[in-house]
Amino acid sequence: MAVASTPMRIVHVSPYPLERTSGINRLIELLAEALHAHGFETFLVAPGISSRPHEGYLRRIPVPIKSSRARNSILALRTFSIVIRNQPVDIVHVHQAHLQSLAGLVAARIRGIPTVLTLHLRLRATSRLRRLLQSALLRTVVALAKEAIAVADLVAADCGLSEVQVIRNGVPIPTEPARAPNRCSTPRLVFAGRVTASKGIFVLLEALATVDRVNPISLITFGPVDDSREYAAAKRRLGLESRVEDTGVDPGWLQRTNSDDVFVLPSFYEGMPLALLEAMANGLPVIATPVGGVPEVVIHGRTGLLVPVRDVRTLADAILWMAAHRDEASAMGREGRQIVAQDYSLGQLARAYESLYRRLLRVPQDALALTSAGPKAALRR
Structure with a gap:
């Protein structure tokens, strides 16, 4: 034009x-x-x-x-x-x-x-x-x-x-998904956005603590921490200090993900979150809550898993499922990437x-x- x-x-x-x-x-x-x-x-x-x-x-x-x-x-x-x-x-x-x-x-x-x-x-x-x-x-x-x-x-x-x-x-659609040079031996959860209660971060910590008794899965967060004192206390209380890596704001966060990562966004409310779309555009499978426009792009069982808001047990089960079904999770990531490239x-x-x-x-x-x-x-x- x-x-x-x-x-x-x-x-x-x-x-x-x-x-x-x-x-x-x-x-x-x-x-x-x-x-x-x-x-x-x-x-x-x-x-x-x-x-x-x-x-x-x-x-x-x-x-x-x-x-x-x-x-x-x-x-x-x-x-x-x-x-x-x-x-x-x-x-x-x-x-x-x-x-x-x-x-x-x-x-x-x-x-x-x-x-x-x-x-x-x-x-x-x-x-x-x-x-x-x-x-x-x-x-x-x-x-x-x-x-x-x-x-x-x-x-x-x-x-x-x-x-x-x-x-x-x-969101921009990369020709090839951004990937970290080293693949993790176990699945890792990725959270991007404000590390705050309304994004479900404390629910995620509770679920991670539940999962840790069965499978020691780690979490990496990208974004500012709203209440660092309360957040640090929660990690300490749940024994997760060695399981969680908080990187702060990192515009290049997608370059630090790998093919076995699972993007998690257990928000209490959303619209159509950009971080979710960016993760899917890079081929990551997703666990999210059915809020706002999220169910339009996260199709349960096809591009990710949807869990009820504030439901620690179901979120923990979804994390364990992703860890136990890595091939199926990778297929979800591929289909999610196709949907985002086509419509978002x-x-x-x-x-x-x-x-x-x-x-x-x-x-x-x-x-x-x-x-x-x-x-x-x-x-x-």
């Missing part, structure tokens, strides 16, 4: 901090890189004080914010100011039903800029009042957005929406959003005039 003479500027609005590991921010980065060659400039407005250098395809606009009860309101107001003041912007693309997203959508509507909302997952409310507020916010942002997108059919259903377009998350590639994701953006920009709105406006200054905070 021919590249536009004047780049189209897409401003993404994300509530997740720039300094924190986030699948949503990672997806924005992948999309920005893929679309850069097709005439798109991408900006990411998100909380944080990022010192990371700007890539040629993505400019991060940090929104300094302190932890407080008014954090979300302050974040929303500052995001509104960024979107309303900066010229020119062609499309505002917000993520999640968040107060910040509402602010970005309102600012864009005032300016006559087309908008996109992507729903990645529906968070679980902790009280009836919070559930009512979340539902009201969800309905409002969906109504305000020119286009509403869900990352999976099951995510759309979980949000109670039937009139939204589904654009599946996508970064190329498919980029083409879908490029088509959506170009369709929105053909609508006669002020954004068309902005696209052809003169020199484009960097976004201001």
